[in-house]
Amino acid sequence: MEPVEVNRADVLEGLPHGFLGRRGGVSEGDVAGLNVGHGAGDEPERVARNRALAAGAVLPGARLVTVYQVHSADCVTAGADLWPEADRPHADAIVTDRPGLLLGILTADCAPVLFADREAGVVGAAHAGWKGAIGGVTDATIAAMEKLGARRESIAAAVGPCIARASYEVDEGFRDRFVADHPVNACCFDEGRPGHYQFDLEAYVLGRLRGAGIGSVQGLRLDTYSAPQQFFSFRRATHRSEASYGRQMSLIGLP
Template identity: 75%
Template sequence: MADAVEVIRAGLLKGVPHGFLGRKGGVSTGDVAGLNVGLGSGDDPAAIAENRRRATEAVLPGARLATVYQVHSPDCVVAPAEPWPDADRPHADALVTDRPGVLLGILTADCAPVLLADLEAGVVAAAHAGWKGAVGGVTDRTVEAMESLGARRERIVAAVGPCIARRSYEVDEAFHDRFLTDDEGNAVFFAAGRPGHHQFDLEAYVTARLARAGLGRVEALGLDTYSAPDRFYSFRRATHRGEPAYGRQISLIGLP
């Protein structure tokens, strides 16, 4: 792996310390080689700690990193000025803050990371939107939490980072029917696949949910985690390859 941490930035978040990171620039080895930050990945804890330090320094040097115990829920929490110890992280899938020096982190390995900001209010947020959290409303809850700190949704801008693309995301009929039961209009996020299966566009679905919530502008980066093994971790790719472990990448946003 290259020594430098790759930081992918969104145009809409210009002026806000942020970044969608992949696997480049870390110290982990083996199946999770690179910048693996997943506490539950089975990786060497010392390597994970060093990777998290490198990630933080690449985006907001000296910041205090706040993460949650992600459970594919719609729940969002306000990060405290002094982030929780790892053992005490709340079960949630999104964080918001208006505190300078706090860096919000969301881990993914195919799910969609979403970074949001209202620059005028000085409020930022990060959300983990897997399909369960996305259909359950994690992005809506995140916007509401931002508003509780003084943000206004028409001023909020958001970016959807690297996630599994439709061409790589095959789902079955039950998955397809779950979304259409929620809203028949969700049919637009599916393309025909092999018999009894469909290809789901998670990025487009999350982007549409954000737009429907009334956000000012939304940017989708269009980066597929599954098809770029040298750049991103992917749970589905690791499963298809029969690998015993998979890494997690981190997406970060904070206030200086």
């Protein structure tokens, strides 16, 4: 078994964090590698083993905290009283100021975003699909961090592996929804075949972060769709008519 691959962001240097892919892990078949998604049709024992490997690659000994992701703009706070795995809150972002907790977000083309205010000792993780992104999931994460003492000008945020502009074709109605929200969003779309556009999800999320006053932002520019040996991708699996698709995990915590 190959080792777990951990992609890290310069703006989060020195903090336990990582954007993982499919390398490492024990799953087989269409979801071979480090699949951490229970909804992928994988054996539960393999998913549990992969999650342990993922957490151990970033912050050994920490307690992994996840949510039941629903493409919302909702954020929850992980505090002293944590929810059981079987009763995870429906949300798409988590924040904490508790050492020893490791926040995990699952993706398979959507954008994972990791946040940290080193001075305040507050971290966050968000799942930004297009619905959550335009709905304000990153804004909700920032607001929740501020309630724990963070300051947005001191927050660093990184956007990890997600589907890239060249791989993400959308129709005109999709583009119109974003442009109607704010005309500046037109810069995130390139014209494609008639009636279609190529959408840059990472650029959109980075723009939301900068617009919110975040002190330091970074995009890793890693395309999940075009790297089948490195990342899982919902859209790629769909185009290939594969029976299932895996999920990768992005993690951040406080030691």
